[in-house]
Amino acid sequence: QAGLAQPPSVSKGLRQTATLTCTGNSNNVGNQGAAWLQQHQGHPPRLLFYMNNNRPSGISERFSASRSGNTASLTITGLQPEDEADYYCSAWDSSLSARVFGGGTKLTVL
Amino acid sequence: QVHLVQSGAEVKKPGASVKVSCKASGYIFTGYYIHWVRQAPGQGLEWIGRINPNNGATNYAQNLQARVTVTRDTSVSTVYMELSRLRPADTAVYYCARVGLGGAFGDFWGQGTLVTVSS
Numbered sequence: 001q002a003g004l005a006q007p008p009s010v011s012k013g014l015r016q017t018a019t020l021t022c023t024g025n026s027n028n029v030g031n032q033g034a035a036w037l038q039q040h041q042g043h044p045p046r047l048l049f050y051m052n053n054n055r056p057s058g059i060s061e062r063f064s065a066s067r068s069g070n071t072a073s074l075t076i077t078g079l080q081p082e083d084e085a086d087y088y089c090s091a092w093d094s095s096l097s098a099r100v101f102g103g104g105t106k107l108t109v110l
Numbered sequence: 111q112v113h114l115v116q117s118g119a120e121v122k123k124p125g126a127s128v129k130v131s132c133k134a135s136g137y138i139f140t141g142y143y144i145h146w147v148r149q150a151p152g153q154g155l156e157w158i159g160r161i162n163p164n165n166g167a168t169n170y171a172q173n174l175q176a177r178v179t180v181t182r183d184t185s186v187s188t189v190y191m192e193l194s195r196l197r198p199a200d201t202a203v204y205y206c207a208r209v210g211l212g213g214a215f216g217d218f219w220g221q222g223t224l225v226t227v228s229s
Contacts, residue, residue, distance in 0.1 A: 035215045037155075044205055044219035045147075045155065051213050088155050090215060097169050099145060099157040099215070 004029065004089050006102035013110045016079050020105045022072040022089030028100055032092040034072035036065055039086045039104075048074065048087075076107075084109045112136040114144075114206050114220040121226045127194040130223045132206030139187040140164040143209040145216075146180060146191045148202040158204070161189055196227045 005023040012018040022034060033051035047056055049065040052072060062083075064075045072091075076083055089102040117131040132144060146158040159170040161180045168180050179192045189206060203222040210217030 033213065037216055039155075044222055045207075045216060046219075047214060047216045050210075050215055050217070054212060054214070056210075056214060056217060086154075090155070090157075092215075096172070098171055099160070101147075101155045101157060104154040 003100050004034075004091065004102035006087075006089060006105045008103065009106045009108065011108040011110055012079055014079055014081070017075065017077045018079060018083075018107060020074045020076075020087050020089075020107070022074075022102050024070050024072075024091055024093075024100070026070060027095040028091040028093040029067065029072050029089075030070040032094055034065075034067060035090045036072070036074045037088045037090065039088065041085075045088065079109045081109055083107060112208070112218045114208060114218055116204075116206060116220040116223045119224040119226070121228065122196050124197055124227055124229055126196050126227075127192060128196060128225050129190055129192040130204050130206075130225065132189045132191070132220050134187045134189070134208070140184060144180075144182075144189045145207045145209065146178075146204060147207055148204045149222075150199070150202040153202075156202075158191065158193075160209075163189065193225075196225075198227050201225065201227045 035050045036048040037045035039045040052067040053065045086104045088104045093100045113135045115133045140163045145160040159180045161168050163182045177194045182189045206220040207216045208218045
């Protein structure tokens with residue numbers, strides 16, 4: 001099953017800004033909207049954004065998300081040690097009638 | 111408040127089946143889709159399937175479709191995921207996740223259930 005493309009790893013310094021990307025196609029990210037999930041080791045994922053840029057209550061405003069064409073982006077400003085985690089994007093694929101995930105990006109805060 | 115509580119860890123032999131449950135509380139059970147997602151050790155998230163608890167309609171990942179069945183029991187607000195003909199590669203943590211209002215996939219997650227397949 002075709003998945004979404006994410007860079008395996010990103011490293012940034014404390015208080016810097018990280019932008020993570022997620023590339024799909026017109027059947028998923030392009031018209032169904034992307035979700036972003038954060039996962040710390042040993043814990044279930046946590047929803048950061050849904051339908052491209054909708055932030056659930058309780059998610060810090062240091063996190064923002066957007067979409068351009070078939071690529072979704074997650075930006076984290078003022079990086080903190082607790083932001084070090086795995087980040088996954090996901091979208092419903094209308095041609096597969098299935099949910100697809102990216103392989104995840106491991107964010108390291110130096 | 112919303113809770114999804116999953117059944118406990120399982121150890122199975124290759125060829126056996128496993129059935130994991132996900133009990134929902136704190137919201138109207140029939141109003142929100144439930145998805146199943148798994149994560150093999152050290153790996154990423156993999157979608158298994160979903161169910162509409164209102165009518166029982168399901169969709170499954172193509173690579174698991176022949177072996178997975180997702181059902182629900184509205185009388186106890188519980189969704190079940192059964193995986194048959196288990197193989198060692200099915201060893202993973204299995205999660206249930208709710209889709210909230212506005213298509214909020216994964217607004218709430220179960221705690222995860224470790225399924226180990228080993229001879």
